[in-house]
Amino acid sequence: MFVKGLSVPQNKQDHAITIIHTLGPKGTNCEKAGRLWLECQGVQGEVFLHGTLEEALIHVKKTEGSALLGCAVYPDLHHIVFKNLTDLELIDSFIMPTYNMVLASREPIELNHDTSIASHPAPVNLAHAISDNISLVNSNSQAAVDCLEGKVDACVTTIKAANEKGLIVIKDFGEVPMCFTIHGRKG
Template sequence: MMTGEQVSVVSLSHVADELEPSSTVDEIRYLHTLGPTGTNLESAAHLWFRRRGRADDGHVVLHTSLESAMESVPRTGEHALLACAVYPELHTLVFGNLHTCRMVDCFLWPTHEMVLAVPPDARAEPRTVATHPAPAGLVPTTSARQLVTSNAQAAIDCADGRADGCVTTVVAARAHGLRVVRSFGEVPMVFTVHQVREPRP
């Protein structure tokens, strides 16, 4: 008997098979996604290339937002955006670019461990917490939210003193020398691949 997670994976794989011929997906050599380095999306992009046997010739390109990526990505079929189901305004990105951008794949994969982190010498509950809009619900109710462009940027802002704490990935927290005060664990997440190309005749 399959677990709920296994059923989800099977269902998503079936949907992905129906979205676009594999030959079209096989054109993709560049995945554009959210940076700076340390985001869940960056990790998922590398995973996607590894699963397709393209760890050596697949390129992950990081941007400050998927919207800015959409503006600069060449429309050749070799380029795609990698998003996730909880990315803010994903529906606007999809429906606002139907003529050049198509969802061609999706997969279920857990995020990095999500954490609340503070500078190593912090002792009090953080008054301000830097967070991407997606996991903002993890900010303590006693703290003020300070919205930033990604989980990795939240860690950078905290380490640089622009916020007292941050909601980020454990990878980004460690990279910037932050102390984890609360772990929310890994979060099962749907990631989506959107191929970018000139409109078909």
């Protein structure tokens, strides 16, 4: 696996991080990145998953030894950074390939511009290339859940989430080299 930029902790505060709060549900690229970051730091830690990074941020602020893992393409990551300058600081970043991004469905379907597709805002252009009927959701894994529950005809999700939900892969877009950020508590 290609990983670029993972650093060795530079100060004692970094060593104290044993909890990563990030985007869920299970099977997100953020979960994968959080586990990788802890492993590369030599830390036996935990990754807690939340509906949004904004929800995760609340837990980081209240939990000693925790950090927020974000994705550089996460909508409004800039708000998380600049609205929390007194509480958080960017302490690390790294590039890791995502799980393969796929278009998946519950059953074989014929795609057209009316096909309803769930997608996180970050990879939504993959969906727009297929249909004009897009439902935005909070994560790639949530897109798979919505597809499985029949809320949409198809979804843009990770191969991991598609496989875990028993979805059929219609198109495989491959891995995407992605930047992930670690935001630690100040003080």
